[in-house]
Amino acid sequence: MPADDRISILVVDDYKTMVRITCELLRQIGFQDVDGATDGAQALAMAREKEYKLVISDWNMDSLNGMDLLRALKEEHGDDAPRFIMATAESKTDRIVAARQAGADGYIVKPYTAATLRTKIDNLFAA
Numbered sequence: 001m002p003a004d005d006r007i008s009i010l011v012v013d014d015y016k017t018m019v020r021i022t023c024e025l026l027r028q029i030g031f032q033d034v035d036g037a038t039d040g041a042q043a044l045a046m047a048r049e050k051e052y053k054l055v056i057s058d059w060n061m062d063s064l065n066g067m068d069l070l071r072a073l074k075e076e077h078g079d080d081a082p083r084f085i086m087a088t089a090e091s092k093t094d095r096i097v098a099a100r101q102a103g104a105d106g107y108i109v110k111p112y113t114a115a116t117l118r119t120k121i122d123n124l125f126a127a
Helices: 016-028 040-049 066-080 093-102 114-126
Strands: 009-012 034-037 054-058 083-088 106-109
Touching (some): 040 054, 040 066, 054 066, 054 114, 066 083
C-alpha cells in the first residue's frame, strides 16, 4: 500500500544541493509537504515546531549528525517520533546495523532515485 502523499517530510543534509535534489525527487513522486534543513540542529528545531511523519537524514553532518538527530527525536517524541530513514553514501553492513539499533526505520544509499525513495517510503508506511 502506498504511503499517504499528504504526510509531512523533513529532509536533512549539510549539502544544500542534496536537500534540494531530494525535496524535488519527493515532489516528483507526489509528496508536497516537504521541508529541508541543512544540519541536525536546524532539523531538531523544525521538528519541535511542526509534526513530521518522516525524516530523511544524512548520517555525516557537522554540529548534530544523523545518529544524534535520530536519538534526539526518539528521546523527545518517544512513540510519536517521526519515521526515520538514514541516508548515506556508505553501504557497509555495520553502518546499517548501527542505524537500525539506534532506531532508524530505514536506510538508503546515495545516490538514490525517485523510484527508490518511493519504494522505501511505501514499505516503511505499509508496516
